[in-house]
Amino acid sequence: MKKISVVESVLDNLPVAVFAKDANDDFRFVLWNKKQEEITTIKASKAIGKDDYALFSEESADYFRSVDKAVLKRGSLLRVPEEIIESRTGDDIHLRTVKIPVIEDETGRRLIVGISEDITENVKSRQQLESLNKNLMAANKELQETQLQLIQAEKLESIGRLAAGVAHEVKNPLALLLLGVDYLSQGIDPDDANVDKILKQMREAVERADRIVRGLVDFSSQRALSREPISLRVVIDEVLLLTKHELTRSNTKVEIDFPEELPPVFLDLSKFEQVLINLVINAVHAMSKAKSPKLQIHARCDSLDEVKKNEGARKYEVFRTGDRVVTLEIFDNGTGIQSKDASRVFDPFFTTKATGVGTGLGLSVSRKIVELHGGKLTVKNRSIGKGAVATIMLPTKLDTGKVSLKEPIEPVPAEPRKTGN
Amino acid sequence: MAHKILLIDDEAGFTELLKMNLEKNGEFEVAIENDSTKARETALSFRPDLILLDVVMPGMDGGDVQAQFESDPFLSRVPVIMLTALVDSTEVSDGAVAQSGSSIVLPKPVNFPLLLRVIHESIEAS
Numbered sequence: 063m064k065k066i067s068v069v070e071s072v073l074d075n076l077p078v079a080v081f082a083k084d085a086n087d088d089f090r091f092v093l094w095n096k097k098q099e100e101i102t103t104i105k106a107s108k109a110i111g112k113d114d115y116a117l118f119s120e121e122s123a124d125y126f127r128s129v130d131k132a133v134l135k136r137g138s139l140l141r142v143p144e145e146i147i148e149s150r151t152g153d154d155i156h157l158r159t160v161k162i163p164v165i166e167d168e169t170g171r172r173l174i175v176g177i178s179e180d181i182t183e184n185v186k187s188r189q190q191l192e193s194l195n196k197n198l199m200a201a202n203k204e205l206q207e208t209q210l211q212l213i214q215a216e217k218l219e220s221i222g223r224l225a226a227g228v229a230h231e232v233k234n235p236l237a238l239l240l241l242g243v244d245y246l247s248q249g250i251d252p253d254d255a256n257v258d259k260i261l262k263q264m265r266e267a268v269e270r271a272d273r274i275v276r277g278l279v280d281f282s283s284q285r286a287l288s289r290e291p292i293s294l295r296v297v298i299d300e301v302l303l304l305t306k307h308e309l310t311r312s313n314t315k316v317e318i319d320f321p322e323e324l325p326p327v328f329l330d331l332s333k334f335e336q337v338l339i340n341l342v343i344n345a346v347h348a349m350s351k352a353k354s355p356k357l358q359i360h361a362r363c364d365s366l367d368e369v370k371k372n373e374g375a376r377k378y379e380v381f382r383t384g385d386r387v388v389t390l391e392i393f394d395n396g397t398g399i400q401s402k403d404a405s406r407v408f409d410p411f412f413t414t415k416a417t418g419v420g421t422g423l424g425l426s427v428s429r430k431i432v433e434l435h436g437g438k439l440t441v442k443n444r445s446i447g448k449g450a451v452a453t454i455m456l457p458t459k460l461d462t463g464k465v466s467l468k469e470p471i472e473p474v475p476a477e478p479r480k481t482g483n
Numbered sequence: 484m485a486h487k488i489l490l491i492d493d494e495a496g497f498t499e500l501l502k503m504n505l506e507k508n509g510e511f512e513v514a515i516e517n518d519s520t521k522a523r524e525t526a527l528s529f530r531p532d533l534i535l536l537d538v539v540m541p542g543m544d545g546g547d548v549q550a551q552f553e554s555d556p557f558l559s560r561v562p563v564i565m566l567t568a569l570v571d572s573t574e575v576s577d578g579a580v581a582q583s584g585s586s587i588v589l590p591k592p593v594n595f596p597l598l599l600r601v602i603h604e605s606i607e608a609s
Binding site for chain 1: 595
């Protein structure tokens with residue numbers, strides 16, 4: 063057995079590299095342990111008595127010297143979280159280094175003691191993880207884009223379904239305008255009291271036609287999701303205007319029950335209209351055989367505790383205790399949902415409607431849109447009476463909800479400075 | 484004596500302007516009913532020579548109202564012109580007139596001189 067001091071033995075068996083330079087002797091190395099040999103692939107016998115310029119590239123040596131001088135100047139420990147040295151085989155070695163200024167008690171020499179930990183494996187794992195994460199982000203982004211495309215495709219389908227009704231609603235003001243033109247073109251008598259009335263009616267007709275056409279254009283627009291604080295009542299009114307024809311034609315009575323003060327919710331108006339149009343049209347279809355079809359639209363605002371009690375909302379994990387939640391319910395008195403279909407209503411392409419009436423995308427897309435708003439959409443049979451109820455729960459705060467509308471923020475890895483130890 | 488025309492349409496603005504047009508020359512006396520469920524009652528008290536009937540209305544649609552009229556001994560003889568925004572251009576082209584059973588169907592927006600011509604023809608024929 064070789065006879066060496068305890069300190070030497072400890073130094074040579076440490077899992078970290080340890081070295082020391084003499085600041086009074088041009089920073090020449092006076093200590094170089096086994097791990098330092100391993101990392102640098104330079105033997106202690108070659109290193110001791112030499113300075114950084116003799117062992118490393120000039121660029122690296124300049125860097126080491128500047129750090130050493132800085133350590134001496136500050137007179138205290140300096141941590142270098144990550145530095146990179148190039149091994150003799152050309153691979154990068156990542157080190158976490160601590161440099162300490164000391165005065166040797168026996169000799170009074172000023173030394174720089176360095177301790178380096180090889181973190182190459184950690185860095186490699188981190189880089190792999192970052193690369194995987196980047197791929198995952200890209201896949202997620204692609205999925206989000208596909209979802210938006212699906213939402214838009216479903217919307218175009220609703221527009222097709224609504225178009226005839228909207229045209230009907232525009233033709234009525236047009237009919238009024240034409241009658242006004244016909245009346246006025248027979249000659250205007252300044253004493254005719256009707257003229258003022260007619261002009262007023264014509265102006266209102268233009269405004270009405272404009273409003274519905276604008277509503278349809280806004281609804282059709284394909285924009286990136288953008289939420290704004292908006293009153294649910296405004297959305298409901300817009301939706302009832304776009305579906306007025308379907309509701310009138312099916313003789314559906316609409317009853318709205320909104321509290322006077324309902325906090326605004328953060329919605330993308332056009333996307334949310336899409337959800338409500340789907341729910342209203344579904345209800346109208348479900349009530350096609352009802353004697354007196356009736357659509358009830360109720361809204362209220364609860365704090366989460368109340369919601370829990372009333373709705374058994376523990377499963378609504380998107381909300382936190384104490385959150386204020388706006389609940390919108392749309393009741394119909396139609397056929398309801400058959401128990402065999404209950405678990406499938408949100409499946410894409412699942413439909414109980416005849417070919418050409420529905421594609422089965424409405425509810426699945428609606429649920430996605432509501433989730434994008436940090437909310438929850440459920441559809442079930444009414445607990446009392448015939449028919450179904452669609453329930454939408456929405457946060458009143460913008461930051462609530464698992465799915466953010468913003469683009470995912472990609473982490474920017476801190477670029478470590480490439481140099482030696 | 485002025486011919487009596489009853490307008491049944493839930494669009495109050497439209498009926499008001501149509502009434503003004505029809506009454507402008509003193510040729511017609513016009514009554515309006517914007518609630519289709521009261522159409523029969525109003526028709527029986529007004530006793531029109533001709534009825535202009537909308538198709539898509541809340542409560543009762545034009546078809547139901549017409550069926551009600553046809554089963555009434557007095558109203559079944561009154562000519563009905565249906566006005567609707569539902570008709571598309573393939574069904575009725577500009578200036579043309581479609582038939583739906585015993586009724587004439589005109590598209591909305593309606594050209595007033597055409598409506599006037601059809602009204603005259605219908606009253607003469609009855």
